[in-house]
Structures are given as structure tokens and as C-alpha cells.
Amino acid sequence: MTATTGTLADEVWRLMTAQGILFAVDAPIRQTLQNLVEFFAARWQRDPAQVRAELEAALAADERFTREEVNGQVIFVTSRQGRYVPRDTTDIHTFKQRLYEPEKPLPIDDLSVVVSTSRPAITTVEPVYISDYWIEQARLVTAKAAEHEPVVEPPAPVEPASEVAPEVAEQPVAAPATPVAVEPPSAAPIIAETVAAPVEPVVAAEPVPAEPAPPPAVPAERSTILVVDGMAIDLSRSPAEIVAEYGPALERILAERLEQDPLRRIVSFGRMHYPEDKLTSFGKNDLRKIRDYILERNEPLLDTEIVADLYYHNPRQSDYEGFRFSLNYRLSREKDFEFVGVEGANIWSTKGLPAIGSKRVKAAEMGQLTSYLIEGFDDSLAEQSAESIAASGSVTRLLTFFEWEFGVLPLDAALTALLPKPVFPDQRSAVLRFESPQHFGTYLVEVRYPTGNRGGWLQGLEDFFREHLVPGALITISRGEAVNVFTITYEEASETTGRLLTLDEKKNKFAFANMTFYCAVDDDLLPEQNRYGKLRNLKAFPMGERRKAEMILEHVCETMGERGGSREQPVYRVSFADIFMAYNVLRPASRSFLLALLANHPAIAADPAAEGVYLFTPPPEETDEAEAVEEDEDLPIQPALRRRSGRYIEEDE
Numbered sequence: 001m002t003a004t005t006g007t008l009a010d011e012v013w014r015l016m017t018a019q020g021i022l023f024a025v026d027a028p029i030r031q032t033l034q035n036l037v038e039f040f041a042a043r044w045q046r047d048p049a050q051v052r053a054e055l056e057a058a059l060a061a062d063e064r065f066t067r068e069e070v071n072g073q074v075i076f077v078t079s080r081q082g083r084y085v086p087r088d089t090t091d092i093h094t095f096k097q098r099l100y101e102p103e104k105p106l107p108i109d110d111l112s113v114v115v116s117t118s119r120p121a122i123t124t125v126e127p128v129y130i131s132d133y134w135i136e137q138a139r140l141v142t143a144k145a146a147e148h149e150p151v152v153e154p155p156a157p158v159e160p161a162s163e164v165a166p167e168v169a170e171q172p173v174a175a176p177a178t179p180v181a182v183e184p185p186s187a188a189p190i191i192a193e194t195v196a197a198p199v200e201p202v203v204a205a206e207p208v209p210a211e212p213a214p215p216p217a218v219p220a221e222r223s224t225i226l227v228v229d230g231m232a233i234d235l236s237r238s239p240a241e242i243v244a245e246y247g248p249a250l251e252r253i254l255a256e257r258l259e260q261d262p263l264r265r266i267v268s269f270g271r272m273h274y275p276e277d278k279l280t281s282f283g284k285n286d287l288r289k290i291r292d293y294i295l296e297r298n299e300p301l302l303d304t305e306i307v308a309d310l311y312y313h314n315p316r317q318s319d320y321e322g323f324r325f326s327l328n329y330r331l332s333r334e335k336d337f338e339f340v341g342v343e344g345a346n347i348w349s350t351k352g353l354p355a356i357g358s359k360r361v362k363a364a365e366m367g368q369l370t371s372y373l374i375e376g377f378d379d380s381l382a383e384q385s386a387e388s389i390a391a392s393g394s395v396t397r398l399l400t401f402f403e404w405e406f407g408v409l410p411l412d413a414a415l416t417a418l419l420p421k422p423v424f425p426d427q428r429s430a431v432l433r434f435e436s437p438q439h440f441g442t443y444l445v446e447v448r449y450p451t452g453n454r455g456g457w458l459q460g461l462e463d464f465f466r467e468h469l470v471p472g473a474l475i476t477i478s479r480g481e482a483v484n485v486f487t488i489t490y491e492e493a494s495e496t497t498g499r500l501l502t503l504d505e506k507k508n509k510f511a512f513a514n515m516t517f518y519c520a521v522d523d524d525l526l527p528e529q530n531r532y533g534k535l536r537n538l539k540a541f542p543m544g545e546r547r548k549a550e551m552i553l554e555h556v557c558e559t560m561g562e563r564g565g566s567r568e569q570p571v572y573r574v575s576f577a578d579i580f581m582a583y584n585v586l587r588p589a590s591r592s593f594l595l596a597l598l599a600n601h602p603a604i605a606a607d608p609a610a611e612g613v614y615l616f617t618p619p620p621e622e623t624d625e626a627e628a629v630e631e632d633e634d635l636p637i638q639p640a641l642r643r644r645s646g647r648y649i650e651e652d653e
Helices: 005-019 033-044 048-061 095-100 132-148 239-259 284-297 303-311 320-332 363-369 386-392 401-406 413-418 462-468 533-537 549-560 576-586 591-600
Strands: 029-032 066-070 073-078 179-181 194-196 224-226 232-234 266-269 272-275 337-339 347-350 394-398 408-410 429-436 441-448 457-459 474-479 485-490 492-504 509-519 562-565 570-575 604-606 613-616 641-644 647-650
Touching (some): 320 337, 347 429, 363 441, 401 408, 429 462, 441 462, 533 576, 549 613, 576 591
Antiparallel strands (some): 179 194, 266 272, 337 347, 429 441, 441 457, 562 570
16 A cells, blocks of 8 residues: 555544544644554555655655654654644743833822732831832822922911910911821831921911912813824814714724723624623524524524514613624624624524525626726716715616626615615625515615625616516615615606517527516617617627626627628727627626727727727637548537637637
8 A cells, every 4th residue: 555645644643633632732742653653564564664764754744743853762743733832831021010010001190009008917017119110100290290380489477466365476377388208107008198287377466468479370171182193182072073073083992992902891793892791691592593583584684583583572671782782792703694784784694595686697706797896997976976875865877788687786886875884894795675666576685795806796686677677777776764775766658569688598599589668768778679689699608708808898899890891801890889788788897997998909999980989800810720530420510610809619600
């Protein structure tokens, strides 16, 4: 038996981890090379020297094993988690250092803040150690206070009159207040304190009038606090003004501070925070019950529905919000549940639910088809600004053939301004509810947010589009009463019958069929046979091929253009309207994206004789010398292939 190096190392690792099955995951598991050689030599019935060489080579090449030599004996070390890494027990920050020299000390005004006032167990006076750090801090605080303290001259002593009452004359005149060091009792810790003797007023029979001393200057109350990064907040302003200006920054600072807490005393879910020790516990039985209920309803559910239907909690109960937060926080830490909600509506999905939208387009393919939106070719705000969309709460757009056929909408800037944003940075999607007031229907729509170099889109409207609309229809999406509810409407029109483009899925070919519709349409995007008869010649490429933007553009120009030039070097003349129409049959694209493709394509140039018309000159065809192939009568004759525009296509019969 001859084992490869990787297979032999895996077998040794399984053998050693089975030996240390009860060890800790990071504990070392040791085995001598001699024992391993004897084991495998007896098992394989092979020469021990050869087995030893194979073992040393396999284990030396595997990073999970560490080689040691003790008294001339070779030992290999590993652990259940892989390579054994010795623990580092060096503690460079001791408790004594943390106590006397903290990383972020609290402000102090006096040494009494940091010196304990507890009574020691011994009766003798013991010196208390005070770190040089705290002494220096106290000196700086005192010096800083002295700089800002106004200088007030002590009042001059009042001379008594010549005739003074006997009981008054015998009283001594009190001296001005001076700091006095008072030694505390022996049982108390030694703390330096400054005690000011009160000034006793002198009572005279006939006091001599004197100029009153000026009142001490009272420093103005500080109303501005410095937070971080030089951000100063004026507390004299109203809370609404402070939140409006500094709200996002304060929220970010709070989240950072909570993340830095090693004890995790405050846990977070989105923008909500709650004490960890007040959380309601949810066990495995609760999680199984919640998952079964979501699968029973066959759609993602709101947290309020789960709380009400499974636990019979209602908002009138005092612990309702805490119970609701505990549920969301617990589900967010489980891999079997996925958060698909938005701000103000916590919606949860689980494994096993049916997919929302068409299965004919995969998520990875759709993300590549809409990548033009994040590449700077999003012109959806050309006629309506994001501010006006946010204010009006609605977006109006035209429907292309690709969107109508597959029930998807690219998540462009216009829809982004209307739809809610993701709650978490790593949130993949959100589930919204679209209502049709014209037909009293409800549809679940999944919003896939853009990630990396892939664009976003909406899916789940295929049934609505195919039942009530046609390509070129004018639709309007508006906000509903809830944050996760939207309405979709269209402009109605009289009954119209036309021969429109369809996709025959069985034959995977485009064709025209009679259709009757009751919606207003844009004639430039209505794929009618009388105007766009060449659309039937488009090839229904697989979705993986449609992401090749330049290849699709060349195919569209050849299909929709008027052929000219010579037989050896044809030239196709095609208008931009035909290109935009046919291109959006095969894949979504904006006008700016198509204009950029046309401008950068080396074989396409604008027609100087007509505006909005382009000339496509494909590269010369490459012909290969015919090779004699012996045909088999049992095999069908394969159609001839020729190369055009960098790809092979079948020759027309």
C-alpha cells in the first residue's frame, strides 16, 4: 500500500486526536515517531525504514505537526484544533499597575479620592503608599485650580472703639483663615487635609465704617463639554438641537464604548441596547418552536407576531419591550435564523422557506447583471431627485422586457432613496410586502442589497407583472402605512391587443404572440412586432453568458442593424433606440451604460450622417483549413461552424 503525503498526514492526525479525545482543544498531543513507525509497519506489512522515511516527510510537510527531539528521540506534537501553540502566560499589566497607574484615570480634586478611608485592622499607624502618579496628578489639579481662582484680599481687621462692652472687649480678635494641617487619630489612615478656621465677626459698641470688600468673583458655569476628536457640545442648547447635530456621532461613540466593554454588560441589537443580566432566556425548545411556526406560516414573520402568537405577550405588559429585545437578540446569534427586516420592523426568516421570486435567475448572476449600477452608470435620478423621492414617498418608472419577464427590478438610486436601508452592515437582504390596491393582491418582495462589486435588485413581482402588465408599462411604487409595506400601481388604459414579444421556454427562443392589456405603455419600450420584428432573431443566451456586456452589444447590433458594406466586410447600421430596446430584452442596462459601451467599443462608431445612429464593423472572419474527417454513419452530421466577433456560431442551413 502506498499512501500520498497528505493522506498519510491526515491519517496520523486522526489517530493522534483519537488518542487525545478527552484533551482540551488546545492541549498538546504527543506521540513518538518510533511508535508510529511500528504501528504503520505492522499495519501495512512493509519495511520499517521505508515507513519511517514516509512518515517524516509527510508530517514535516503538514503544518499541523511540530517536530521535537528529546534525548535523541523524535516526537511529533499536535492538538485537536490543529497546530499546537504554547500558551503565553506572560502578564505585562499587573493588578498593582492597574490600581496605581490606570490607562484612563478619573479626574481628581484631592488625594482623598484615591486613598481608602477604611479602618485598618491594626491599631498602630502604618504609612499609606501613594503612587507618584497620583501625587503628580493632584499637584497638577491644584495648580490648575489656582490659575483660575480669583485673588481676593482678606478683609482688614476692624479696630474697636475706645469704649467697648466688657464682655466683648475681653474676647480676642480672630485671625484670618489659614490652612492648618490636622493630624488624624491613630486608628484612621494618614490623610493630609486643609482646615480653615472660621472668621468670627468682631462686635464693637460703635463700629468704624469701612469700605466693603468686593465680592469674590464667581466663575461662570461651564455649559460646553468636550467629547472626543475635538467635538464640543454646548449643553445650553435644547436636547432636540443636540440630537439633530450630534446624534449620529454620539450614537457611534456609544456603540464603540459598548464594544470595548470586556464584560459585555450591555448587549446591542441594531440601534437598541439592553442590560445583559435582564435578558429573557430562550432555550433550544423555544428556538425549535419558533422555527416550526415560521415554516408553518411559510413566510418570514415579524417579531411582534412571534411574541403574540407563541408567547401571548402584548404591548400593554410592562416587560413587553424587554421580552421582544431578548427574542431578537437571541435569534440574531443563531445561524438557523436570518434577519430580513428593516428599521422599525424586525422580520425573521429561517432555513427551509421557499425562495422569493423566480428561480430562473440565480443571485450571483443577477448581481453581475446589475453591477453597472455601482460602476457609475446609474441615471435613474435624471428626472427625479432623491430629495423629491424621499419627500413624495413614491417612484415612477418604465418596465423593460427583462424586468417583466423575470419579475425583477434593478435597485437603482431612485429605488434606494425610497426603500428602507439595511439595519446591519452585513445584512444581505430584506423582505417587504407589496400591495396592489387595483387588484387587492399582496406579494412578498425580496430586496437584495449590493455587496462588493455586485449590484442590488428586487425580486418577487413576476406574477404581478405577467398577469396585469406588459413591457413598457408605467408603474409607481409608493410607501405604505408600515415601514415594510409598499404599494405598486400602474396607469390604466382602454383595452389594447397587440402582437408582443415573448420567450418560449420550451424551445428557448423568442417569438411574438397576441396579448391583450389594459395599462398605459411607452411605445418605445413596447416590443411590438410591427416595429421591432427583428427581436425574434435574438438568441436567448444563458444567464452566465449575458453578463458579457460587449458580447451582448455586438449580438444586438448584428441582429437589429441594417446590413451594408461588402460580403467580406459587412457594416451594420443601427439606431440607439433599437439597441436600448434589444439590449434590455437580454439583460438590464441604463442609457448611460450603453452610451459608455458604444463609445469604448473599437468596432462601433457614431454615424456622422445621422444623430443617434451607430455603425458596427465586425472584425474579419477567420476561416480554418478544412480537415478531412472520416464520417460515421451512426453519428449525425454536425453543422458547420464559423467564427464571428470572437465566438463560434452555427452556420445557417
